[in-house]
Amino acid sequence: MLSVNNLEVVYDDVVLVLRGVSLDVPHGTVVALLGANGAGKTTLLRAVTGLLVAHRGKITKGSVRLDGTDITRADPAQVVRGGVGQVMEGRRVFAEMTVEENLRTGAHTRRRAEYRESVDRVFDLFPVLAERRRATAGYLSGGEQQMLAIGRALMARPRLLLLDEPSLGLAPRLVEQVGEIIAQINGQGTSVLLVEQNAVMALSIASRGYVLEVGKVVRDGPAGELLADEDIREFYLGSTDDTGRRSLAEVKSYRRKKRWSA
Ligand SMILES: Nc1ncnc2c1ncn2[C@@H]1O[C@H](COP(=O)(O)OP(=O)(O)OP(=O)(O)O)[C@@H](O)[C@H]1O
Numbered sequence: 441m442l443s444v445n446n447l448e449v450v451y452d453d454v455v456l457v458l459r460g461v462s463l464d465v466p467h468g469t470v471v472a473l474l475g476a477n478g479a480g481k482t483t484l485l486r487a488v489t490g491l492l493v494a495h496r497g498k499i500t501k502g503s504v505r506l507d508g509t510d511i512t513r514a515d516p517a518q519v520v521r522g523g524v525g526q527v528m529e530g531r532r533v534f535a536e537m538t539v540e541e542n543l544r545t546g547a548h549t550r551r552r553a554e555y556r557e558s559v560d561r562v563f564d565l566f567p568v569l570a571e572r573r574r575a576t577a578g579y580l581s582g583g584e585q586q587m588l589a590i591g592r593a594l595m596a597r598p599r600l601l602l603l604d605e606p607s608l609g610l611a612p613r614l615v616e617q618v619g620e621i622i623a624q625i626n627g628q629g630t631s632v633l634l635v636e637q638n639a640v641m642a643l644s645i646a647s648r649g650y651v652l653e654v655g656k657v658v659r660d661g662p663a664g665e666l667l668a669d670e671d672i673r674e675f676y677l678g679s680t681d682d683t684g685r686r687s688l689a690e691v692k693s694y695r696r697k698k699r700w701s702a
């Protein structure tokens with residue numbers, strides 16, 4: 441479905457942020473992209489969606505393919521038309537608009553029946569949005585706004601959904617709920633690339649995971665394997681506070697480090 445090959449991204453013509461990243465999202469799967477702050481996760485999503493330009497970023501090497509079609513330098517509208525939906529960092533909703541109006545901005549169809557079907561699907565996934573359909577989005581809770589942001593992305597009926605840290609700032613119960621909903625969306629046939637710092641949530645719904653560190657993939661494998669991995673557990677579970685975050689490279693022993701970067 442999505443295939444990223446040896447991607448190199450530079451900001452402001454000088455800052456090398458992705459240093460040869462390769463990653464695959466097979467059709468119908470959930471793939472987790474993990475990594476600490478500043479690893480380059482959001483940058484990778486921007487590179488896929490054509491949004492780098494808006495951030496003075498540029499792909500300097502490598503390629504991005506969607507179902508075999510090269511989209512390496514496609515503009516955002518082309519990528520959306522190709523069936524890629526996204527929820528960017530920080531649950532962007534139109535605060536002044538109602539829930540329903542927000543959803544309407546996500547729809548790309550003029551056909552009433554199709555629109556209705558999409559809204560019904562979103563309300564089915566998020567009953568709380570149905571209840572609050574006429575509420576002003578700015579007054580929703582953080583969790584509800586995140587659901588609305590995901591719902592709006594679903595309105596365009598994407599075949600591939602890119603999610604940037606959907607669990608950020610949510611209470612544990614809500615994190616779990618967001619995880620269940622992502623699994624449900626995937627069950628309805630949408631492939632998902634899930635960027636997360638919550639490794640447990642992400643890996644428990646993903647089939648594969650990648651760990652990004654300073655612009656390079658330092659680890660990848662079946663989600664179950666990563667979830668059972670002691671170093672990953674120590675790194676992602678041992679430091680839940682933002683100040684305590686260490687590098688995965690510091691956590692693992694030198695021998696292991698050699699094995700991983702081989
Ligand atoms: N527009 C930009 N111009 C210059 N540097 C940038 C820009 N955007 C991001 N960076 C830098 O690129 C690196 C990767 O940033 P990115 O936002 O992709 O990381 P991330 O993995 O998403 O981090 P986080 O978990 O904090 O969201 C960081 O060092 C960041 O400072």
Ligand SMILES: [Mg+2]
Binds near residue numbers: 481482483529604
């Ligand atoms: Mg980010």
